[in-house]
Amino acid sequence: MYYHLQQLYQHRELLGAWTMRTIRARYKQSMVGGLWAILQPTANAIIFTIIFTQLVPINTEPIPYIVFSYTALIPWTLLATGITDMSNTLVENMGLITKIYFPREVLLMAQLLARLVDFAIATSILLVLIIIYRQQIDFDPIVFLAFPLILLIQLALMLGLGLIISSINVFYRDVKHLVTLGLQIWLYLSPIIYPVTRIPEQYHTLYFLNPMAGILEAYRAVWLYGQWPDSSSLLLSATISFFLLIFGYFFFKRVEINFADVV
Amino acid sequence: MYSIEVKNLGKRYQIGSRLHSLRDAIWPRIPKNEDNIHWAVKDVNFALTPGQSLGIIGPNGAGKTTILKMLAQVTPPTEGYVKLNGRFSALIALGAGFHPDLTGRENVYLNGAILGMKRSEINERFDQIVAFADIGRFIDTPVKRYSSGMYARLGFAIAAHVDPDILLVDEVLAVGDYAFQMKCYSRMDELRQQGTSLIFISHNMDAVRRVCDNAMVMYQGKSVFHGSAGDAIVAYSDVIRQAAKKSQLSPHKTDGLAQKVMTFDAEIEAVTVKTTAGQQVNTITSGQTIQIYVKTRFHKAVQQPIFSLTIRTTDGRAVYITTSQWQQLETTDFPAHSQYNIIYNLQLTLLEGQYDIGVDIAAHDLSHYYDRLERALTIQVIDNHQAQGIIDLSANISWEPISVEVKQ
Numbered sequence: 001m002y003y004h005l006q007q008l009y010q011h012r013e014l015l016g017a018w019t020m021r022t023i024r025a026r027y028k029q030s031m032v033g034g035l036w037a038i039l040q041p042t043a044n045a046i047i048f049t050i051i052f053t054q055l056v057p058i059n060t061e062p063i064p065y066i067v068f069s070y071t072a073l074i075p076w077t078l079l080a081t082g083i084t085d086m087s088n089t090l091v092e093n094m095g096l097i098t099k100i101y102f103p104r105e106v107l108l109m110a111q112l113l114a115r116l117v118d119f120a121i122a123t124s125i126l127l128v129l130i131i132i133y134r135q136q137i138d139f140d141p142i143v144f145l146a147f148p149l150i151l152l153i154q155l156a157l158m159l160g161l162g163l164i165i166s167s168i169n170v171f172y173r174d175v176k177h178l179v180t181l182g183l184q185i186w187l188y189l190s191p192i193i194y195p196v197t198r199i200p201e202q203y204h205t206l207y208f209l210n211p212m213a214g215i216l217e218a219y220r221a222v223w224l225y226g227q228w229p230d231s232s233s234l235l236l237s238a239t240i241s242f243f244l245l246i247f248g249y250f251f252f253k254r255v256e257i258n259f260a261d262v263v
Numbered sequence: 264m265y266s267i268e269v270k271n272l273g274k275r276y277q278i279g280s281r282l283h284s285l286r287d288a289i290w291p292r293i294p295k296n297e298d299n300i301h302w303a304v305k306d307v308n309f310a311l312t313p314g315q316s317l318g319i320i321g322p323n324g325a326g327k328t329t330i331l332k333m334l335a336q337v338t339p340p341t342e343g344y345v346k347l348n349g350r351f352s353a354l355i356a357l358g359a360g361f362h363p364d365l366t367g368r369e370n371v372y373l374n375g376a377i378l379g380m381k382r383s384e385i386n387e388r389f390d391q392i393v394a395f396a397d398i399g400r401f402i403d404t405p406v407k408r409y410s411s412g413m414y415a416r417l418g419f420a421i422a423a424h425v426d427p428d429i430l431l432v433d434e435v436l437a438v439g440d441y442a443f444q445m446k447c448y449s450r451m452d453e454l455r456q457q458g459t460s461l462i463f464i465s466h467n468m469d470a471v472r473r474v475c476d477n478a479m480v481m482y483q484g485k486s487v488f489h490g491s492a493g494d495a496i497v498a499y500s501d502v503i504r505q506a507a508k509k510s511q512l513s514p515h516k517t518d519g520l521a522q523k524v525m526t527f528d529a530e531i532e533a534v535t536v537k538t539t540a541g542q543q544v545n546t547i548t549s550g551q552t553i554q555i556y557v558k559t560r561f562h563k564a565v566q567q568p569i570f571s572l573t574i575r576t577t578d579g580r581a582v583y584i585t586t587s588q589w590q591q592l593e594t595t596d597f598p599a600h601s602q603y604n605i606i607y608n609l610q611l612t613l614l615e616g617q618y619d620i621g622v623d624i625a626a627h628d629l630s631h632y633y634d635r636l637e638r639a640l641t642i643q644v645i646d647n648h649q650a651q652g653i654i655d656l657s658a659n660i661s662w663e664p665i666s667v668e669v670k671q
Contacts, residue, residue: 013376013381013382014376017376017382021365021373024369025364028364028365093360099332099359100337100353101336102377168285251289255289257339258288260332
C-alpha cells in the first residue's frame with residue numbers, strides 16, 4: 001500500500017500532464033469550448049423547470065425551481081460525466097497500458113481532475129443565478145468553508161466507484177452500458193429534481209444510504225440556505241464514500257497487473 | 264554491477280479461455296489442464312553491464328513481445344525476475360500517448376512525462392529534442408497533421424533524450440528515412456558510450472548487427488542461441504531451417520511461419536569447395552579459381568528454381584551475392600527424389616581473411632525458399648601481402664613524368 005502511494009507520488013508530474021492533455025484535447029477543435037461545461041446542466045435544469053413548474057408542479061419555495069434544480073445538477077453532472085470518463089479511460093488507453101509502466105490510477109485521476117474544470121465553470125454560473133434571483137437569506141460566509149469538504153467527499157465517492165468500474169470494464173466491456181443505465185436510475189434516486197421533503201419520513205434512513213443524497217443536500221444547504229449541512233447525513237455519505245475509495249483502491253491494485261494481458 | 268539482470272524469466276498464458284476472467288485476476292490459480300497452458304517465454308537469462316547491448320531476434324510468435332512487456336514491467340512474469348538498476352526508458356511504440364489534437368510541443372511534454380521525465384528536464388532538453396526530430400516550425404502544429412515520419416521522429420527524439428540507464432528499443436526504425444535511421448543509430452551509440460545498456464528487438468538483421476555486440480535468438484519461447492551478433496544471425500537462419508525441416512517431415516504439424524519461409528522441397532545436404540584439380544580445400548590462395556559444390560536432394564519435383572550464392576565477411580558484411588536469376592540463367596526442372604550438384608565456378612579475388620559462404624535455393628517466383636544456409640562453410644583466404652582490404656583489384660603502380668627540372 002505504502003509502495004503504491006509512493007509510486008503515485010513519483011508520477012505526480014504525469015498526473016498533471018495527463019490532466020492538461022485531457023482538458024486541452026476536450027476543447028480543441030470545438031466551437032464553444034468551455035461552454036459545453038454549462039450546457040448540459042443548464043439544458044437539464046430548463047427541461048426539468050418546464051416539466052416541474054408547468055406540468056407537474058413541485059413546490060420548492062422560497063427557492064425558484066430552476067435555481068433549486070441547477071444547484072444539484074452541477075454536482076450531479078460532475079458525477080455522471082466523471083464516472084463515465086473514468087469507466088472508459090483504461091480501455092481507451094490500452095495502447096499505452098500494454099507498453100509503458102506507470103500507476104494506472106493516474107489515468108482515472110486525470111479524468112476526474114479534468115471534469116473539475118467544467119464543475120468550476122458551471123458553479124460560477126450558479127453564482128450568477130443566485131444573484132439574479134436575489135436570494136435574500138442571511139448568509140454566514142463561514143458556511144462556504146463546508147463547500148470544499150463536500151466536494152472532497154464527492155470526489156472520494158467518484159474515484160472509488162471509478163476505480164472499481166473501470167477495472168471491471170477492462171475484463172467485461174459490457175460494463176459501460178450498465179454504467180449509463182445505472183446513472184440514469186441513480187439520478188431519480190437522488191434529490192435532484194425534487195426536494196428531500198417529498199420522501200416520506202419513515203424511508204429517510206434508507207434513502208440516505210445513497211451517498212449522493214447527503215452530498216446534494218449539503219450543497220443545497222450551503223448554496224441556497226446559507227446553512228451548515230446536516231452533519232449526520234453528510235457523515236454517513238462521507239463514511240460510505242471513503243470506504244468505497246479504500247476498497248476501490250485495493251481492488252484496483254490487485255487486478256491492475258493483469259490489464260496488459262487482457263486487451 | 265548489472266544495469267539489467269534477467270533470471271529464469273518465464274510467462275505462462277492460458278489458451279482457449281474466451282474471456283479473461285476477472286476472478287483469475289483477483290485470485291490467480293494454476294490451471295489444472297496441462298493442455299491449455301502455453302509458455303510464451305521460458306527460462307530466459309541474460310544480464311547487461313552499463314554500455315553493453317543485446318539484440319533479441321526471432322520469428323513472430325517466438326516470445327519477443329512478451330519479453331518486452333516483462334522488461335517494461337507492464338506484465339508480471341510467471342517465473343523468474345527482471346531486475347533493473349537505474350532509469351528505464353522504452354522506445355516501444357513511438358509517440359505512445361500522443362494526442363492527435365495536441366501540438367508537437369504539448370505532446371513533447373506529455374510524452375516526456377509518460378517516460379518519467381520531470382518538467383524541468385524536458386525544458387532543459389526541449390531545443391535538443393526539436394532539433395533532433397528536425398520538426399522545425401511544425402512544433403506548434405497538431406500532430407495529426409504530421410507525416411508518419413515526422414511523428415516517429417518526434418517520438419524517437421523524446422525517448423532518446425530521457426538519458427536512460429537502460430534503453431529498450433523495439434522495431435521502431437522501420438519508419439523514417441535512411442538519414443534519420445542513421446541518426447538514430449548514432450544516438451544509440453552515443454548513449455551506449457555514456458553507459459546506457461541497450462536492448463534492441465528487431466526483425467532487421469542488419470540493424471541488429473549495426474547496433475549490438477551480442478544477440479539472443481528466440482524460438483518458441485526459448486532462447487536457442489546467445490552469442491555474438493554475427494553468429495546469432497547465422498543461428499537464426501538455422502532455426503528457421505530446422506523448423507522448416509520439422510514441418511516438412513510431419514506435414515500435419517506445421518508451425519505456419521517456417522512453412523511460408525522455407526518448404527524444404529529441396530534440401531542442401533553438403534557444401535564443399537574444390538580446386539580446379541578436384542581437390543577439396545578450405546584454405547584458398549587469393550586469385551585461385553575454385554568450384555563450390557552444393558549437393559542437393561530434391562524431395563519433390565521443383566520447377567526452375569533460383570540458385571544463389573553469398574560470400575560474407577565474418578562480421579556479416581556481404582562481399583558478393585549472385586543468383587541464377589540475376590545472371591538470366593534459365594534453370595531446368597528437377598524431378599522428385601533426385602540428387603544434383605549445383606556448381607559455382609569462380610575466381611576468388613578476395614584478400615586475406617576468413618569468409619562465410621552462404622547458399623540458397625528459392626522458388627522461381629521468389630515466393631519462398633526451398634532451402635537456405637546463411638553460413639554453409641567458412642573459408643580461409645591467404646595472399647602474398649601485396650594489398651589489404653577485402654578484394655584484390657590488382658592495382659598496377661607506375662609513374663610518368665609531367666615536368667622534369669634537373670639542377671646542375
